[in-house]
Amino acid sequence: xxxxxxxxxxxxxxxDPVHADFIAGGARxxxxxxxxxxxxxxxxxxxxxxxxxxxxxxxxxxxxxxxSMPILLSPTAFHKLVDPEGELATARAAAAAGAIxxxxxxxxxxxGDIADAVRAMGADAQLWFQLYIQPDxxxxxxxxxxxxxxxxxxxxxxxxxxxxxxxxxxxxxGFHDLPPGLRCENLVDLRDGERGHVRQxxxxxxxxWQHIDWLRRxxxxxxxxxGVLHPEDARLxxxxxxxxxxxxxxxxxxxxxVPATLELLPEFVAAVAGRIPxxxxxxxxxxxxxxxxxxxxxxxxxxGRPVMWALAEGGEDGVRRLLELLRDExxxxxxxxxxxxxxxxxxxxxxxxxxxxxxxxxxxxxxxNRFGGVIE
Ligand SMILES: Cc1cc2nc3c(=O)[nH]c(=O)nc-3n(C[C@H](O)[C@H](O)[C@H](O)COP(=O)(O)O)c2cc1C
Ligand SMILES: O=C(O)C(=O)c1ccccc1
Numbered sequence: 390x391x392x393x394x395x396x397x398x399x400x401x402x403x404x405d406p407v408h409a410d411f412i413a414g415g416a417r418x419x420x421x422x423x424x425x426x427x428x429x430x431x432x433x434x435x436x437x438x439x440x441x442x443x444x445x446x447x448x449x450x451x452x453x454x455x456x457s458m459p460i461l462l463s464p465t466a467f468h469k470l471v472d473p474e475g476e477l478a479t480a481r482a483a484a485a486a487g488a489i490x491x492x493x494x495x496x497x498x499x500x501g502d503i504a505d506a507v508r509a510m511g512a513d514a515q516l517w518f519q520l521y522i523q524p525d526x527x528x529x530x531x532x533x534x535x536x537x538x539x540x541x542x543x544x545x546x547x548x549x550x551x552x553x554x555x556x557x558x559x560x561x562x563g564f565h566d567l568p569p570g571l572r573c574e575n576l577v578d579l580r581d582g583e584r585g586h587v588r589q590x591x592x593x594x595x596x597x598w599q600h601i602d603w604l605r606r607x608x609x610x611x612x613x614x615x616g617v618l619h620p621e622d623a624r625l626x627x628x629x630x631x632x633x634x635x636x637x638x639x640x641x642x643x644x645x646x647v648p649a650t651l652e653l654l655p656e657f658v659a660a661v662a663g664r665i666p667x668x669x670x671x672x673x674x675x676x677x678x679x680x681x682x683x684x685x686x687x688x689x690x691x692x693g694r695p696v697m698w699a700l701a702e703g704g705e706d707g708v709r710r711l712l713e714l715l716r717d718e719x720x721x722x723x724x725x726x727x728x729x730x731x732x733x734x735x736x737x738x739x740x741x742x743x744x745x746x747x748x749x750x751x752x753x754x755x756x757x758n759r760f761g762g763v764i765e
Pocket of ligand 2: 466495554587590639642
């Protein structure tokens, strides 16, 4: 396993193709799924030389959590679908690597049990909890209590899912439920006798900023909004007292044909103007990808599918190796860019190609370059 891509190939060889489709798939034509990765490929790195150091500092402090690297595990549902230990394995691997894991509300191990497993290793759990706000306040409060009691140190509220994503692969495959024996453990007994069925999660098209105001009053945990794309919404989030933003298009699984998150990053970061941290996910597969996002102002990046592939390939050990690999690639990229610390990653290190055989978008000298920087 030399690359993230190797994990995917190995996982696909092991997995039920229906489950592999669930992981890989996106909404509708999957245009955004492809756009996320492609955007990283189009952006170029322009390194500095002769200003390096023997060791690089990769650790970060983010919303009161500390992590050994600026790559966190974005929330993904259903880990037991690909490994019998499920989220216990993922969380142990994340803790061993010192990485922040965002536990999905639709996890197949209860968030309290995940936290216990990490503590049993003697590790300090760096767990955040992903939440879909439910129409019933008491249900939402119970979920928040479960996460808080488990020791989670932030709430990541997914706001890009007013309706369920249209995963046409899942429809074609008839994949709608977890197999017998698996359940969404955080949902068990939310109301008396509820059995942890994924369909208990209400996607709520009626949500508005007042719900965020309510949440702000309800919890003292840092609140991160996940799935904000429009810079105007980023400004609103700051005004509503949100502590962080996860710039995400849900890995292309919600609204198809939205831009790659990387393309949105410069304008988004400008709108936030340093008031709260911006995290980006979608298509991060290489250390160079992480460096590009960090250079354009992200405080950290998240990975979704790679975690599922690594878990499927090798369980806890697979996720450990994945995180080591990405950490090594990140460190190597910093060295090659002449950066000793993450703060050295600045927009001058990245370029969009401005010439070539393909007539790309015309960018006139002095014009606003989509990726930040002004073309001189
Ligand atoms: C299999 C799978 C399950 C996911 N489950 C959730 C979830 O439960 N909650 C959520 O907010 N996002 C979920 N996501 C979206 C991820 O958090 C993340 O935004 C996305 O996967 C990032 O893109 P990447 O897969 O290209 O790294 C899921 C994504 C995948 C692939
Ligand atoms: O598949 C997803 O992207 C996702 O967000 C999800 C949420 C709840 C249950 C299963 C999947």
